[in-house]
Amino acid sequence: MHKITEILIKEEDIKKKVYELAKIIEKDYNGEEILLVGVLKGACVFISDLMRNINLDVALDFMAVSSYGMSTKSSGVVKILKDLDSEIENKNVLIVEDIIDTGLTLKYLCENLKSRKPKSLKICTLLDKPERRKCDIKVDYVGFSIPDKFIAGYGIDCAEKFRNLPYIGIVG
Numbered sequence: 001m002h003k004i005t006e007i008l009i010k011e012e013d014i015k016k017k018v019y020e021l022a023k024i025i026e027k028d029y030n031g032e033e034i035l036l037v038g039v040l041k042g043a044c045v046f047i048s049d050l051m052r053n054i055n056l057d058v059a060l061d062f063m064a065v066s067s068y069g070m071s072t073k074s075s076g077v078v079k080i081l082k083d084l085d086s087e088i089e090n091k092n093v094l095i096v097e098d099i100i101d102t103g104l105t106l107k108y109l110c111e112n113l114k115s116r117k118p119k120s121l122k123i124c125t126l127l128d129k130p131e132r133r134k135c136d137i138k139v140d141y142v143g144f145s146i147p148d149k150f151i152a153g154y155g156i157d158c159a160e161k162f163r164n165l166p167y168i169g170i171v172g
C-alpha cells in the first residue's frame with residue numbers, strides 16, 4: 001500500500017506561492033483577458049486557488065489527458081480524454097498544470113494547442129521535476145522545483161488516492 005512518508009511542501013507554503021504566481025501573472029498580462037486551461041484531473045485544486053488570486057478577466061476551460069493512469073510511471077502515450085469546450089484562436093491561453101515530470105504530457109498539449117492559433121500560449125505549473133525531463137519545453141511560471149520523488153496531494157494522485165490532501169507529500 002502506498003503511504004505519505006514525509007511532507008514535502010506545507011499547506012501555508014503552497015498558499016503563499018500560489019498568491020505570488022498569481023501576482024506575477026497579473027502583471028505580465030497587463031490588463032488583457034486570459035483563458036486558463038486546467039489539465040485534469042491533477043490541476044483542479046491549483047487552478048481553483050490560482051484563479052481566485054488573479055485580478056483580471058479570466059475565462060476557464062479544461063482538458064483531460066492521462067499518461068500515468070494507475071501507475072507511477074509515465075506510459076509516454078498521451079490520450080485526450082476531454083477536449084476544450086471553446087475555440088482558442090486569438091486568445092491568451094495559459095495552460096495550468098500541477099506537475100511537470102517527463103514533460104511528455106505538456107509537449108503533446110502545447111503542440112496540439114499551438115495548431116489552433118492562440119494569440120499567446122504560456123505554461124504555469126505548481127511543481128517541476130527538472131531531473132526527469134525527457135523533452136525540451138519552455139515553462140513560463142514555476143511554483144516549486146522538486147527532487148525526483150513520486151509525490152501526491154493538493155490535487156495530485158497516486159493511483160487516484162491523496163488528491164484531497166491540503167499539502168504535498170512524498171509517497172513511499
Ligand SMILES: O=P(O)(O)OC[C@H]1O[C@H](OP(=O)(O)OP(=O)(O)O)[C@H](O)[C@@H]1O
Pocket residue numbers: 039040041042043065066067068069074097098099100101102103104105106156157
Ligand atoms: O510530465 P509528465 O511526465 O507527462 O507528467 C505530468 C502529468 O502527469 C500527471 O497527470 P496524470 O496522467 O497522472 O493524470 P491526472 O492528472 O488525472 O492524475 C500530471 O497531472 C501531469 O499532467
Ligand code: HPA
Pocket residue numbers: 068099100101102149150151152156157158
Ligand atoms: O510525482 C508524481 N506524482 C503523481 N503524479 C505524477 N505525474 C507525474 N509525476 C507525478
Ligand SMILES: [Mg+2]
Pocket residue numbers: 042068069156157158
Ligand atoms: Mg495522476
